[in-house]
Amino acid sequence: MSEAQIPLLDMYRTMLTIRRFEERCNYLFMQGRIPSTLHLYIGQEAVAVGVCAHLRRDDYVVSTHRPHGHAIAKGVSLRSIMAELHAKATGCCKGKGGSMHVGDMSVGMLPAIAIVGANIPIAAGLALAAKRLGTDRVAVAFFGDGAANEGAFHEGLNMAAIWNLPVVYVCENNLYGASTHYSKVFKIANIADRAQAYGMPGVVVDGMDVEAVYQVAGEAITRARRGEGPTLVECKTYRLVGHSRSDPRTYRSKEEEAEWQARDPIPNTARRLQALGLANEELLASIEREVEAAIDDAVAFAENSPLPEPTDTLKHVFYEA
Amino acid sequence: MALMTIAEALRQAIREEMRRDPRVFCIGEDIGIPGGWGGAFTVTLGLADEFGHERILDTPISELGFTGIAVGAAIGGLRPIVDVQYGDFLFLAMDQLVNEAAKMTYMSGGTVKVPLVMRAPVGATRRGAQHAQSLEAFFTHVPGLKVIAPSTAYDAKGLLKSAIRDDNPVIVFEHKLLYGSKGPRKEQGAISAVGEVPDEEYLIPLGKGVIRREGRDVTIVGKLLTVYRALEAAERLAKEGIESEVIDPRTLVPLDKELILESVRKTGRLVIVEEDNLTGGWASDIAAIVAEEAFYWLDAPIKRVSAPDTPPPFAPVMEDYYVPSVERVVEAVKSLF
Ligand SMILES: Cc1ncc(C[n+]2csc(CCOP(=O)(O)OP(=O)(O)O)c2C)c(N)n1
């Protein structure tokens, strides 16, 4: 794929949107204007964006407890995510879900699943339905390194493989499951190596490099769409922030954090755009302003939205057409 | 005497039992990571410093797997204390708990024992549907499992120690708002369950409930957080001349049935308060027992105050509606007069 074919500027804009959106969320959370807890995606934006850049609106994404980035990349509106985080009736889950369950099926994003690993077989099931119904939709499951040690990972990948399902498994190896370092819970260097055991391709990619992710994800998604079966893509990445709310991150070193900070995909992609002549300072500044404006709009929408009624608790237990 | 939170009391119980019996060990996610949190709610904080990482065993995120490991280790002669970060994740370990741990003694004709403790935080705390459930009834339903639900620091320590020494699988439900966890793991809306804990060793036998407040007009049975809701309701009702007797069974299996029946025989009225959903809940079971065994002492219908039959909602306004409030308890009691 030539550089010209990579929608780098668009991907930069989406990565920046995710970053600024979450920075704002964190600020609002600290101010007590967003309740609950937040699992921020800061540092991992290149993964969601590089993958979702290939997806159609009718393709599926199934995410985790850390879903904001996937939701934005898949096209869930900023307003509806921000309103959900504010626990408002206009949120994408009407205030029923919260941060860990954002999603919107009208753009192909299932409300995220906060049970680690549980989305893996579900993605295979969505892919099974897509295939059986004669569509060429694909399903993508995003999950962490930690999830790869759940039984659901093994069972889900095996069935995806034996039935040749149009699913792409994107493992975001950010080196930690909560406070637990990768090396404590894996005897292998790459999670992608497990793919071989199920009979599907396993690919390792630099998850801090949006172009590399775009490239690898493109191949996997094309394979899936052509009916050639699933792929396990392992993206080596890092969350540049704590696991959730006020995690003091005392289980990892400042040196390690600094090393990964230098690989932050946002400034690196900005530099790359300039080097390629695809953007100059001015353009970058105007993107920054547009992104800020979109987030201001989302926050204003959320703040001006009504709270759910307490008795709304009783609605939506069963589906009604 | 020392003042302790429930998190500290549980930690103290684990520490003493691990010192006393080298077979006791802890297993679970993020429980002993250096620089970590000591489990999701600080209960195992610092224990690895004393006991090392073989006995404070950090696992992959593999609930079914490590519960199975614990079942095997228990059968093989160790005494595991298993930690799931949120009770909701017990569903991932359900097969090992329900089909294996609970039935092994029975299937073996009483020849095999499974001395395992499973610790599980419950309760809605602004985290949405998959980090909030109260799961007690799922487990009280399973023969072969003992179930405890301590609501004070004193009980937490004494009951956990008994659970660890018990030769059967025991599930310990701990309420997130009662832990008194400090620092970054502090919970919003937490109730201070700081209480006095004796310096000398003590055990609380499983199956013995307590009367938290005496009264002649109505019996209110609660567990975990709802014990506190019941006590606050009793305070308010007293101002209106209604004297409530508040009972905390502390152990759900085996249940101190007689304590509840005796109280109802005295008061003639019963309200059961729990955070679980209404249908098929633990409260239904208490109601059934009293209806069967103390029907003629009742002066009014039995009332259940529980969460509605919905998943726990995320938005605070809805969560506050979902979790039984003091007002709802007061109303339920008043409706009986
Ligand atoms: C089944 C299950 N077990 C435990 C948890 C608690 N928990 C939430 S996130 C997390 C770590 C997940 O690690 P990983 O899969 O690597 O994702 P990351 O947080 O790094 O994005 C844990 C243990 C959970 N939500 N679900």
Ligand SMILES: [Mg+2]
């Ligand atoms: Mg991880």
